[in-house]
Amino acid sequence: MILGFSLTACSPLASGPQVLLGNYSFQRGEYQSAALNYMEVLDDPEFQAFAAYNLGNVYQALGEPESAKQQWETVDLDQASTELQFRLNFNLGVLLFQQGQYLGAYRSFRQAVKVKPGDLNTKKNLEL
Numbered sequence: 001m002i003l004g005f006s007l008t009a010c011s012p013l014a015s016g017p018q019v020l021l022g023n024y025s026f027q028r029g030e031y032q033s034a035a036l037n038y039m040e041v042l043d044d045p046e047f048q049a050f051a052a053y054n055l056g057n058v059y060q061a062l063g064e065p066e067s068a069k070q071q072w073e074t075v076d077l078d079q080a081s082t083e084l085q086f087r088l089n090f091n092l093g094v095l096l097f098q099q100g101q102y103l104g105a106y107r108s109f110r111q112a113v114k115v116k117p118g119d120l121n122t123k124k125n126l127e128l
Contacts, residue, residue, distance in 0.1 A: 015041040019050050031058050049075045053088055065095050086115040090122055097125070 022037030038055040041047045056071035072092055077085050093108030109126040116122065 015044040015047040015051075019047055019054065022051070022054055026054065026058060026061070031062055034058050049080050049084055053084060053091075056088075057091065060091065060095060065099060068095060082115055086112050086119070086122075089115065090119075090125075093122075093125060097128070 018037045018041045022034045025031070025034035025037060035055060035058045038051040038058065041051045042055070044051075052071045052074045056068040059065070059068035059071060069092065072088050075084070075088055077088070080088070089108045089112035093105045093112060095105075096102075096108060097105035106126065109122055112119070112122045113126055
């Protein structure tokens with residue numbers, strides 16, 4: 001992406017593309033690059049929740065569940081979009097289930113179902 005002017009890391013014009021670049025890197029399996037992109041916008045209030053959620057996903061993909069959980073816990077769910085609330089609760093449920101924390105997983109999946117009642121994958125996970 002080429003822009004005709006300089007962008008600072010704190011501006012929304014810079015933060016949005018940083019998140020998108022992180023998403024692109026993550027999809028390509030370039031986790032270090034993705035993590036760096038997300039870390040650059042963690043201080044931007046407009047994008048902090050998305051960056052923390054995505055950084056948690058990077059940690060989870062790298063096999064670092066505790067770091068993932070720590071990032072996800074920094075997201076203020078009361079301020080997060082419905083979609084972000086759903087995804088965060090779903091991913092946390094998967095992580096907790098993998099760790100054998102079944103009650104915590106159940107609670108996370110239950111929260112995800114409350115946010116998005118029509119999601120069949122979450123309902124299936126809740127039944128496990």
